Amino acid sequence: MYLGKNAAKPRVVIIGGGxxxxxxxxxxxxxxxxxxMLDKHNYHTFQPLLYQVAIGAIESDAVGFPIRRIFTHQKNFSFHMAEVQKIDPVSNTVTTTLGAVHYDYLVIATGANSNFFGNKEIEHYTLPMKNLPEALNIRSLILQNLEKAAVTTDLAERDALLTxxxxxxxxxxxxxxxxLAEVQRNMLCKDYPDLHPEHMKVYLAEGKPKLIASMSEQASTKAKEFLIDMGVTIYNDVHVTSYNGDILKIDNGVEIKTRNVFWAAGVKGEVPEGIPQEVILRGARIETNEISQVKGFTNIFAIGDVAAMITADSPQGHPGVAPVAIQQGAHLAKNIVRLIRNEPTEPFKYHDKGSMATIGRNRAVADLGKIRFQGTFAWFVWLFVHILSLAGFSNKLVVFSNWLINYFTKNTDNRLIVHYFNTETMTTEPMAK
Incomplete structure (x- = not known):
């Protein structure tokens, strides 16, 4: 495949369907x-709800929506499922697994992936959760280990499987x-009568002195209170130094025997080959100016988690959250049109509408501007906002139905082991026939 230059209209190539x-x-x-648009997956992922897929609260299809469906009625749009291999700024082409694609304007919107900070052992043995396959891997591992714990006669092994x-x-x-604490409280003894909630343990290790440091002190304190009340053991201001698939070591001297470690400790940008190293900043983020232009280029842009818009108002770049990417995408669309028309561009200004996090049933924290609240009302606001943000009416309906049933039954039907997760190779395998 070669998508060459179309003389009729300028071509905007977007790498990433986030x-x-x-x-x-x-x-x-x-x-x-x-x-x-180029993406290695044919669907858009609603990442804020991946953790609910991981613990079986909602179906995996509910957080994914076909990209082609999103743009069904857009005549000037085409999508190709391909992996980008290299960008060539000299020839204005992108090399992909399907061939070369010419661009007049290129937008890098590749997002971010898990950052293991160079620790290969931790990278191999822990499970991240940045995309749908990874969330399904976590779900498989949780359920497999619960099944093993229900039949083992080795109490030490049972404890490791349930930690x-x-x-x-x-x-x-x-x-x-x-x-996970909700699984311990509401699901464990229903599905596994030989196991008891006190057998299962949940730990949280955080490198900063407080949880969800990006939110207010009030939200951070309340989130910690909620988790402790739910039985989660929390270690703040610590770092995990090693995990070999059996023993996890923390730099405060604590060692935990476990078969389940989930990595949510950092991210780094997914930078395609061809971007000069000198414009790639800490965290593998591409430096851009106030209109999202990559430093040193006039027709290459970066938005979202992979971008670091360095300005006087944002000397460290913007936070890697969905609202930033959404607003940058909308703003860049206007500026690309202005550039084509040789009109003045306008600098991007991020409008922070607030942050929310849920900590289980009837527990959430919300910072909406100067308004801060926690508890049941915050939880219902969180539900409402996330349902509205999902792509597609069917996804909204499925998630709402799942949550409604879960709320009244304290249970879910989405605990299927559809593939086997091999903890030796850390890869998925087909289930035995």
């Missing part, structure tokens, strides 16, 4: 351009820890 890329593509619907450690106390780590 929040930033999808919103940019949508906002270019009425522009006089050809929009080409869960979440590394990272940001929103993802806090929400996953709370969800």
């Amino acid at each position: 929040f930033g890329g999808v919103n940019l593509g949508r906002k270019l619907k009425n522009a006089d351009v050809d929009v080409v 869960f450690v979440v590394v990272g106390g940001g929103p993802t780590g806090v929400e996953l820890s709370g969800a």
Whole structure:
């Protein structure tokens, strides 16, 4: 395949079908351009709910939505499922697994992946949760280990199978820890009558002095109180030094025997080959100016988690959250049109609408501007916002139905082991026939 230059219209190539890329593509619907999106998956993932897929609270399909469906009625849009191999700024082409793609304007919206900070042992033995396959791996591992714990006669092995450690106390780590505590309280003895809640242990290790440090002191304190009340053991201001698949070691001297370690301790940008090393900053983020132009280029842009927009207002770049990517995508669409028309561009200004995190049933924290609240009301607001944010009416309906049933029954039907997760190779395998 070669998508060469179309002389009729400028071509905008978007790498990545996440929040930033999808919103940019949508906002270019009425522009006089050809929009080409490239992604290695054919679906958009609603990442904030991946942890609910991991613990079986909702179906995996509910957080994924086909990219082609999102753009069904957009005539100036085309999508190709391909993996980007290299960007060539000289020839204005992107080399992919399907061939070369020419661009007039290139937007890198590749998002971020887990950062293991160079620790290969931890990278091999722990499970991250940045995409749908990884969330399903966690679900398989949890259920497999519960099945093993229900039949083993070795009490030490049973304890290791029922010990869960979440590394990272940001929103993802806090929400996953709370969800695991809900499994311990509400599901364990229903599905596994030979196991008891006191057999299962949940730990959370965070490198900073407080949890969800990006939120207010009030939200951080309340989140910790919620988790402790739910039975989660929390270690703050610590770092995991090693995990060999059996023993996890923390630099405060604690050693935990466990078969379940989930990594939510850091992210790094997914930078395609061809971007100069000198514009890649800490955390593998691409340096951009106030209109998302990659430093040193006039027709290459970066938005979302992979970008670090360095300005006087944001000397460290913006936080790696979905609202930033969504707003940058919409703003860049306007500026690309202005550039094509030789009109002045406008700098990006991030409007922070607030942050929320849920810590289990009827427990959440919310910072909405100067308004801060916690508890049941915050939990219902969190539910409402996330349902509205899902792509597709069917996904909204499925998630709402799942949550409604779960709320009244304190149970779920989504605990299927659809593939076997091999803890030796840390890969998935087909289930035995």
